[in-house]
Amino acid sequence: MEMLIRKMLGRSSSSSSSSSLNSDNGRAISASSSMGIGDFDRIPDDINMQILKFLDPKDAGRMSVVCKSWKLLVYDNRLWVFFFQTQRESWDTLLFAEKHLRSGYPLQTFYNPSTQLSFMHIYGQRAQLTGSVIIDGGSGYCKFGWSKYATPSGRSATFLEFGNIESPMYSRLRHFYATIYSRMQVKPSKHPAVVSIPICHYDDTQSARAARKQLKETIYSVLFDMNVPAVCAINQATLALFAARRISGIVVHIGFNVTSIVPILRGKVIREVGVEVIGMGALKLTGFLRELMQQNNITFDSLYTVRTLKENLCYVAANYEEELCKDTCASYDVPGEHTFSLSKERFITGEILFQPRMGGMRTMALHQAVALCMDHCQAAEVTCDDGWFKTVVLAGGSACLPGLPERLEKELHALVHPSISEGIRVIPPPYGADSAWFGAKLVSNISTFRKAWCITKKQFRQKSRHNFISSW
Incomplete structure (x- = not known):
């Protein structure tokens, strides 16, 4: 304890000389070197709080035994909010996660603002979490990495046919996950994994439910057979919604082959409302730009070139007819090739x-499909809150086209019934393109992650055995 006191006094004294505290605070700290332990109670609380902030969180927690004032301050949420805010993670994101996602799935029906969270306790729980492997795979591309990393x-390209239940899914997933762990140079048995489940088997029919269950169980089986200690598997659209700090809303996911309009209430996909699907995705947009370039005699070496131009030059017009009358020519230098110039192709795509x-x-057009989903949500009356579906969150690489959120919001206001249009908001x-990955990162850092969100191999085997017996 004496060592901690000296450490605290040393840090605070050196900081006062560098004007981190004002002169009055500095004199109080200098005088504290001749004080007894109980004398710290006589120092004003705001100065004591500044003193504790000079320590790291572990030492600050241990200082609660020094005196009554410090014991009260150590349990003060303001101190731990300060420690949280000095980290890389956004405070708003952290607060959203700990308020709304601590209970795991299913999410709590509502959050009671009067519930007081102990951020000291939360800090301790989050500090004990080991890093998780995050794998956000789809039918086109996969993003993977560590939960503790910023990005x-x-x-890697995947091109896995997640919707084809007749394909040898186990062997393909086993090879897929083994390749990712090999690239990350990590043993599967050392860390839990967070895996996104692609949006597929859209209907609420018995066969679709069986297909979704089979896919999820196959993912668990593959990872547990690779000795992953705990697995958290969440729908891709739900993760993108979490990344936007929402638990309810409509997610418009522009995937590789199709675009899915997914209604989500308190983290759960509302299948009874219905998932709308448009038969075009990123591949169709890229292919259409290729056709436009060929029609205008713009030569290119590969589809990669076209995709690069789409990502860097294309946008969505606020008013298509007016945009046709403008000079929209712009250029981009594709690495390894040359400079390309596009004009109307930029917004026609x-x-x-x-x-x-x-x-x-x-x-159906995109705005028509979203409007239809909103109508179904309103008619279903699944909750007393009639505004939960008015927040639309875009997801997927092609959803990053500049101007898309504003155009979609404009079209929705003009299309839907006036009783619905008020309050509609489209969030980019x-x-x-990494929104689902960041949603998984958010979940993996929740203080209750292992207990509330993960399933272990033992739990999975017990559940599978129970389901097998129940089916007879």
């Missing part, structure tokens, strides 16, 4: 989301 550490027939597709992908 995914790697990306994304226009097929709202006018599919331009791309030769007979399907909060972390770009």
